[in-house]
Amino acid sequence: MKVEEILREKLQRIEDVINGKEPDRVPILGATAVWHGAYAGYTTHEVLFDYGKCKSAWLKVARDFEFDTFTVIPGLEGMIYVVAFLKQPDISASARFILGSTHLALMDVFTKWPGYELDKNAHPQFIGKEIMKSNEYDQLIEDPLNFINRVAMTRINKKLSNPGSAEYNSALAKFGVELAKFGAFMADVSAELAKLGYPTVPMAWSYAPLDLIGDFLRDIKNVVMDLYRIGDKVKQAIDAVKPLVVESAMISAPPKEVRKQVFGTEIVECFFPLHLNEYLNPKLYNEFYWPSLNEVFKEVVALGLTPFVLFEGKHDAHLETLKEAPKGKVVGVFEKTDPRKVREVLGDRIILVSGPPNSLLISGTPQKVEDFMKKLLEDCKAGGMMIWPGVDGGISRDAKPENVKAMIDAVKKYGKY
Amino acid sequence: MSLREEFVKALADLEEAKVLEITKKRIESKEDPFTILEDIRRATEIVGKRFEEGRYFVSDLIMTGEILKQVMELVRPLLGERKAESKGKVLIGSVEGDVHDIGKNIVIALLEAEGFEVIDLGVDQPPEAFVEAIKKHNPQVVGLSGLLTEAIESMKRTVDAIREAGLRDKVKIIVGGGRTSEEVRAYTGADEWADDAAVGVRKIKALVGVE
Numbered sequence: 001m002k003v004e005e006i007l008r009e010k011l012q013r014i015e016d017v018i019n020g021k022e023p024d025r026v027p028i029l030g031a032t033a034v035w036h037g038a039y040a041g042y043t044t045h046e047v048l049f050d051y052g053k054c055k056s057a058w059l060k061v062a063r064d065f066e067f068d069t070f071t072v073i074p075g076l077e078g079m080i081y082v083v084a085f086l087k088q089p090d091i092s093a094s095a096r097f098i099l100g101s102t103h104l105a106l107m108d109v110f111t112k113w114p115g116y117e118l119d120k121n122a123h124p125q126f127i128g129k130e131i132m133k134s135n136e137y138d139q140l141i142e143d144p145l146n147f148i149n150r151v152a153m154t155r156i157n158k159k160l161s162n163p164g165s166a167e168y169n170s171a172l173a174k175f176g177v178e179l180a181k182f183g184a185f186m187a188d189v190s191a192e193l194a195k196l197g198y199p200t201v202p203m204a205w206s207y208a209p210l211d212l213i214g215d216f217l218r219d220i221k222n223v224v225m226d227l228y229r230i231g232d233k234v235k236q237a238i239d240a241v242k243p244l245v246v247e248s249a250m251i252s253a254p255p256k257e258v259r260k261q262v263f264g265t266e267i268v269e270c271f272f273p274l275h276l277n278e279y280l281n282p283k284l285y286n287e288f289y290w291p292s293l294n295e296v297f298k299e300v301v302a303l304g305l306t307p308f309v310l311f312e313g314k315h316d317a318h319l320e321t322l323k324e325a326p327k328g329k330v331v332g333v334f335e336k337t338d339p340r341k342v343r344e345v346l347g348d349r350i351i352l353v354s355g356p357p358n359s360l361l362i363s364g365t366p367q368k369v370e371d372f373m374k375k376l377l378e379d380c381k382a383g384g385m386m387i388w389p390g391v392d393g394g395i396s397r398d399a400k401p402e403n404v405k406a407m408i409d410a411v412k413k414y415g416k417y
Numbered sequence: 418m419s420l421r422e423e424f425v426k427a428l429a430d431l432e433e434a435k436v437l438e439i440t441k442k443r444i445e446s447k448e449d450p451f452t453i454l455e456d457i458r459r460a461t462e463i464v465g466k467r468f469e470e471g472r473y474f475v476s477d478l479i480m481t482g483e484i485l486k487q488v489m490e491l492v493r494p495l496l497g498e499r500k501a502e503s504k505g506k507v508l509i510g511s512v513e514g515d516v517h518d519i520g521k522n523i524v525i526a527l528l529e530a531e532g533f534e535v536i537d538l539g540v541d542q543p544p545e546a547f548v549e550a551i552k553k554h555n556p557q558v559v560g561l562s563g564l565l566t567e568a569i570e571s572m573k574r575t576v577d578a579i580r581e582a583g584l585r586d587k588v589k590i591i592v593g594g595g596r597t598s599e600e601v602r603a604y605t606g607a608d609e610w611a612d613d614a615a616v617g618v619r620k621i622k623a624l625v626g627v628e
């Protein structure tokens with residue numbers, strides 16, 4: 001088969017599932033931050049800070065394993081930058097993740113990196129910090145974009161602490177340069193992947209409004225306490241930032257006219273990693289988290305995008321609420337909720353994504369992986385599903401290659417329709 | 418309802434303002450601070466139970482920890498040199514390569530409220546740090562915490578180091594964090610595992626032999 005046909009076949013699988021049809025077999029969406037580097041013999045520091053090494057490791061995995069897509073996200077949560085730079089859409093769209101290089105350019109206080117704050121082979125980590133005080137909600141509510149730029153950005157980034165200073169201007173220029181390098185790198189890898197028969201499904205960026213406040217402004221622990229103490233203020237803040245995350249989706253999606261031509265597909269996924277979902281009890285979830293998130297889902301679907309949602313942790317207690325989401329339009333990756341339970345409660349209302357947990361890919365054997373996959377596919381593949389290996393955060397640095405291979409073989413064996 | 422019962426109920430129901438108000442009243446009335454500690458323990462047990470029953474979630478544990486912190490700030494100065502009888506000693510830390518600590522800190526808050534002595538090693542602690550601390554503090558239980566999937570290998574290395582130092586029989590080990598499972602327990606060679614804080618506290622109590 002020609003490379004273009006292989007690429008088309010892989011893309012078709014994903015399109016079919018998203019369009020509610022059963023494809024020839026279940027597609028496998030590989031994703032990782034550093035596993036490709038470990039596989040190619042690099043430290044996490046090397047693979048995160050050296051695009052040449054990252055690219056060669058990325059392509060090595062693409063050649064050695066048969067995923068349907070294989071995505072490397074060499075960064076950490078950075079949605080606040082997409083929002084802050086909304087007025088400059090090309091910068092904004094490429095600023096979705098905090099990269100090693102942009103961390104060094106701006107010295108954000110959220111993240112820690114191998115070779116700098118951490119050991120060379122450690123995984124980079126988003127730790128977070130309180131940026132906005134509880135008595136500053138009114139400023140955020142009054143003009144969120146202004147507050148995020150004038151106040152939050154100067155506190156998030158040590159190098160932007162003094163607006164107008166030489167250090168400030170230089171840091172922003174450096175940040176722009178690093179984003180351009182990253183954009184060129186991703187475009188380059190995408191073209192190389194296409195030569196190997198790997199499609200790239202375009203992604204747009206949005207977020208749960210309350211997570212934007214929790215992750216980047218108040219910190220997780222503080223925003224939880226705010227819900228008990230000053231819930232009305234939080235609600236107003238959610239309403240204030242909601243239009244910003246919708247606008248983010250709008251500006252980061254490739255325009256309709258070019259989608260087919262550039263990516264070979266009309267489908268654009270819109271990424272939503274959920275963070276507070278597992279933390280909140282149903283009362284808080286239903287009052288603060290879900291209504292605004294579902295409104296964003298609806299707006300994103302109206303834009304012609306497909307929400308691609310990581311339901312981190314256990315989502316069991318909140319599954320019923322997904323009946324209110326746009327039917328058959330939302331892709332859900334469930335980290336710790338049994339996919340059988342998702343099927344039972346939601347049927348085909350949600351486009352199901354599941355996969356082996358990293359504990360199995362790390363500590364299991366190929367036989368155990370095959371057994372797991374056989375059962376998963378037999379129980380859940382009817383009606384269409386996708387596999388996201390290392391369902392808890394993408395493939396771990398320590399996943400054993402033979403187990404990843406066994407996972408792919410099992411999908412080929414038991415994932416056919 | 419007596420003031421004591423009111424206090425336990427308000428704390429278990431996470432009524433922050435009411436708990437603090439009653440605490441101040443009890444302190445003003447010169448009540449024995451150890452009675453307050455006893456009530457904190459009772460309320461914390463109710464919180465843990467509600468969590469396991471699926472009525473409380475992580476948000477509720479975070480709020481519990483926050484209220485406990487404020488109550489303890491009021492009560493601690495009254496305790497002086499006297500010490501409550503310790504239920505047991507627990508050494509806990511996030512393993513090498515992992516700098517997350519929300520889960521670990523919730524566990525510590527709950528354990529202390531239940532009357533345990535806790536030694537917090539902090540985050541990103543190499544195996545040797547656990548070994549040294551076991552020798553120094555002689556804990557009954559060692560808690561290895563981590564959020565990352567990469568923490569699993571670190572937990573295994575830490576258990577191995579404890580074994581190699583000849584200390585494995587002296588301590589019970591529990592691995593904890595969102596990505597732990599029975600599979601991870603077996604792989605790391607720990608005695609127990611917990612992917613949420615309340616279950617972790619219950620299992621630590623069982624390991625120590627306190628019900």
